[in-house]
Structures are given as structure tokens and as C-alpha cells.
Amino acid sequence: MKWLRSTKMLFVTLCAIWVLGFYVGCEKDTDGPLSATYSDDVFAGKGYFLSASLDSGKAIHLVGDTLYLQLGKMWTFSNCALKSINLGFSRTDSVGWIKPDIDILVTDKDCSAPYYRPDTLIKQIVRDEDVRGVGMLKVQNDADSVLDSILVRRGSLSKDTFFIYMDSSFADAHNYPLRTKGKDKLGQPTIIRVLDSLTPREFYWRAMKSTCTYRIDMCKNVVPDTIYPTSWNLSDTNLVPVHYACADTDSVYCTKNKWENDSTDLGELQVRPDTIWHYSTYYMEKIPKCGTFAAFATAYYGVGQRVRFIRQLFSPGEDETFCGPSTGSQWMLYNLSGNKIVVDSLGRLDSLIKVWKNADVAPDTLIVDSAASKK
16 A cells, blocks of 8 residues: 555656646747757858849830849749849840849848748849940840840830821722822831732522512512522522512512512522632831831721821931841831731742832822821
8 A cells, every 4th residue: 555655656746847847848038940050150152043034114125225134933042041133244246145143141040031932123224335236135044044135226216196098999809909199218108908819719509489478569570689698608509589579660579578488499500600809908118227116006997998007116326236127128017907017038028019119009098197206
């Protein structure tokens, strides 16, 4: 009995010691998250990035514009360890190389909101003295990978709004190629429509008997009054109801909705030839050499209407050394049918210029309400 009482007392004593040790351990001032480094540890080195984009927010990047360099997927240990980003610049012929250099510094200071693989945006103004003779800027990382590139131009931008009237003669494909009035000079925009190709095809049809169930006038002489469909089915035989009308125009043969067709009483199979006319419409303008469009928009496009154009033109300066991008040395063509600029591929541009010079000029066509340029 004494042995059991002694054992019980020993167990209670051990439990009390364990509980006391637990509370004492939790009340230490040094409790908290474990430090990743010792208090005297400092690590300095280089980081790197895997993506980059360079842009000015404009269609054409001019010298003097503000450029925005975005670096993405950066390895800097954490955002708190990013010490600095230095933009190194060098040039090779007419190409300027931007090579960001990332410095990192890791200390024992706690990072309250660590973020790994951070992004950053750097604002930079391109000065002419820094990029003199440079026509292209490229971004390169530490692995010598080219991540982005842009063209840098020297010149000015001008925006114009004007109208060109498309005469009704543009609706007749037999008149193509046809263009609006204008001369082979700067600042003389024109519209031209050319025939691209012809696609012959055939429709099959049969005459179908149709009986009037409600006669209006009992005229003695009648004439055929068959109305052919406005659209034909290319994959099947078309049935055309045969109607009649009084030869006397003052009389009415039948009410329009009182014709009954009989699909069992058909005439012989006949062929109706047809041709699809494929054409394209272009905006053409002679511009300064090495110039291009920074923006182009159109509205109210259609035959018999005044077509409105909003065009922003880039005119190169005297110190411009880079010619491009442009659809040609002095001509700019915009496909109004496809809403895109015509590029000089396979001699397409030269061919359209020759067609323009030989095309007929539409009558009663002129440019009206030309707005003043806005720099």
C-alpha cells in the first residue's frame, strides 16, 4: 500500500514539473518565426529576369518620347532583397542595346510581405544625343537573349480629317478600274476600285405551274409575269412559278397572295449562267519618302456617299536615318475592303500603282470639307 502511494506521489510530481516547464518555455522573449539568416549574415549578388517589353504607348516611337520598360519574372530572392536596377546601354551600328543589371542584397531584416518573381516598370525618356544614329532599340537579359525590340523614328506626326465622295459609277463593275480625281502629288488622296477576278457559275431551274384562285379582272389578253427569285440555290434545282398579268395595264389579273403552285407540273430543266465579280477598294496617297501612317480610320464608307477619313501621317525629319516600315518609297495604300495596309509583297504595290495611273476617273467626284492639320 505504501508502495502504491509513493508511486502516485512521484507521478503527480513529474506531471507538475512538465506543466511548469511548458509554460516557462512559451513565455520566452525570443519566441517567434525562425530567422532564415543569422544576424551577421549578408548576401549580395546579381538577379535576373526572364521577360521584358519596351513600349511608348504609341504606334510610332519618336525620339523624345517616354519609353516604358517592363521587366517580368524577376529573380531577386524576394522583393525586399531588390537593391537596384541599372540600365546598361551600348550600340552596334544602328542598333541600341538596353541591358538591365539587377543587384540584390539579402540581410537578416524581416520581409513583411515577401513576393517572389516580382514585376517592375521603368520609365525612361529617349534623348536624341543618347540614340543618335540608332534606328532600333533592343532589350537583352544576362543570358544575351533578345526579349523585345522597337523602332525609333525622327520626324513629326500630323493628323487630318477629310472627305472623299464616291460617285455612283463605282457600283458598276464594268467601269473598273475606276478612281476618284487626284494627281500624282503629295497630299492628293484618292479611292480606286479594281477588279480582282471573275468566278463563272450556273444555276439549274424549272418552270412550275401556278394557278390563280382569285381573279380580279377577266381580261382577254394576258402576258407572262414571272418573277425570278432574288437569290438562287446553287446546290439544288430552283423552281420558278409562272405567273400571268393582263396585257392591259389598267386591269389586274390576280391577287398577289392568291397564287397556288403545283410542284408536280414542271417544265424542262434549264440553265441560268451567272458570274461573281470579285473586286477590291483601296485608299491611295503619295506621302513623303520613308513616311508611313501612324493611324488610319474611315466611316460612312459606301457608293454615293462622302467617305470620311481620319489619317495620322508620320513625316520623317532631315536627320532620319532609318527608312521603314512603309508600303513603298512614296506611296501608301490601305485596303478598304479588308481594313489593312497593303504591304509590298510580290510586286503587289507596283502593280496597283500602274493600275492607278491607267484607271478611268469617275465623274463629278471631288474632295470636300478638308480639315486643317492638327500637329
